[in-house]
Amino acid sequence: MSVRSFAVRPLPLRPFRVALATAIALALTACATPSTTFQQAAPGSAYGVTAMPARQSNLAQLSSWNAGSNRERIVDFVRRVTTPGSAEYVAPLDRLAVFDNDGTLWAEKPQYPSVFFYFDRIRDLAPANPAWRDDKVLRAIIDRDDAALANISIPDILRIATLAETGVSQEEFRAYAQHWLATAKHPVLGRPYTELVYQPMLELLDYLRANGFKTYISTGAFEELTRVLAPVYGIPPEQVIASRWKMRFETTANGTRVMRLPEVDFYNNTANKPVSIEQFLGRRPILTVGNSDGDLGMMAYTADRKGPSLAILIDHDDAVREYQYSAGAERAVAQAAQRNWVTVSMRRDWRTVYPAAR
């Protein structure tokens, strides 16, 4: 997830109890949204899947990667760390690979999918919260007033995230996220969000796992939407590191539950990504992929590992098939060049961007 600067229109802000608000920068542009229906998720798993999705057998062949020095450097790195007896051999226990999500594994333009998700959730909750119409920003969301939302402020986005994501149990919210991901379509790109993942990255994930790597996501987004999405990448939900709300365990007449509280517990971006890597993994990954300055901390933490490591930066330079932008990635681009990390050109290195429609 990128930290981007953009014009903030001053608004009379209401007080809100969210910590770290000033640290969170989210761009907001087009705001047309899909209509979603709250339906039952598929049974069989807490995550609506009965098993990890069957992978195409050719995924691990990196067939969507054009031949060239970047593909070769990735393959060469994997060969070196997996060859027994090699000076750079890495035990399977330590073959940890950590991927950013927004802009690295799926599209983050023209807007982070999680912001579209907040807007849909606000609209779904609005009938039960009639007073929300008295709030200028909430009314704009409910009325799909794209013009009014175009300049929404950062604190307002976080205030909306808090309303959209908290005050319910983990299981209630997870069910909502499952339904949304199973039914919503991207308002601009017109496809299900699950088809807006990058095909070459699906292949890279599979290629790494086929070589004994354990693949993790580390995202600045809040955890549940990413966890529901993770099986699409072949990643189990417990291998997602994310921003999180404070939580509270409760015992009720109907049993126990964990409630999501309206206060940020941890914002997983920039200098916090290496911290959460230590909290969750307890050591440096040997491979990290990111696309923005928000990923620079974990990329440096990986590259500074004693022993072999590979940091990969995804450069959004494909104005035709995806988007061309570098705002919010300036420092990462400079570091990648200076330290000779792999800078992947979406335009030149990727044969395709998205998987074929289902």
Next chain:
Amino acid sequence: MSVRSFAVRPLPLRPFRVALATAIALALTACATPSTTFQQAAPGSAYGVTAMPARQSNLAQLSSWNAGSNRERIVDFVRRVTTPGSAEYVAPLDRLAVFDNDGTLWAEKPQYPSVFFYFDRIRDLAPANPAWRDDKVLRAIIDRDDAALANISIPDILRIATLAETGVSQEEFRAYAQHWLATAKHPVLGRPYTELVYQPMLELLDYLRANGFKTYISTGAFEELTRVLAPVYGIPPEQVIASRWKMRFETTANGTRVMRLPEVDFYNNTANKPVSIEQFLGRRPILTVGNSDGDLGMMAYTADRKGPSLAILIDHDDAVREYQYSAGAERAVAQAAQRNWVTVSMRRDWRTVYPAAR
């Protein structure tokens, strides 16, 4: 880890900056400690092992478990959740099993190993901190004054943990924990700590993994010592959920590092165990094993799962081969009986307690 009550001798306490101090209850009894030498850990992995330890092929046969209703209930549960087409079938993705550590996977009597670990670390750091001799408690540790330590207060234990565990980088501290675990012997039981794990639990862990379960530890102890220990159980370090210190990412002239700060970030016990399960796993386990009231929250959270689940309580009732105690487990024992959880009798259900000496 148990929350136990014990007599606290009033001491003139110094102020200290650790949150949640009052929530932490640690019993302290005999305090004779081993002499440890700071040596190099085995190379090949960040965790001093080149691979997960080779497991004996018969481990998964539960051969150290006596036949009886408890063994049968465990085997029957695993059979039901792993039989395709069964009404209680659980997809492999959701076969999560969470184990407490102290008193569940290894011995916690006569003292938590982590407290012996703090004492050794204090003694190793003492030469560089001569002012510590002015502190009554630290002096007692340095001088191995067991009588003075017998009544050490809870805040003092936490103050000592803070001195022993923080102010260094994750990697410096991990190296120390590795050396300690590789070299220290239990002062009372006289064996390496790595041999004070329960043989029947090693078998249960292997049995579950052989049936598609993913095994996690959730401990009230701080994370690094448990992560260094985890491969002994066949568990990778990233599958350890634990108490943790606040951390800070730093860039220095020698590269990047994550520092351990002298403030508790999260105390992983009682009502916090279900919270960290949601933070790390994002759903309820289907099997949980604990031994004390500190585990009751996660046991209830597991047992309240929609769908099949199994909560197992380890009852320390073996005064001959281990220890007999129920202090700190009173509520868990009562709940287990009331809700018909499996209460394992160490005396009757376990053929052996510890693995054979190496």
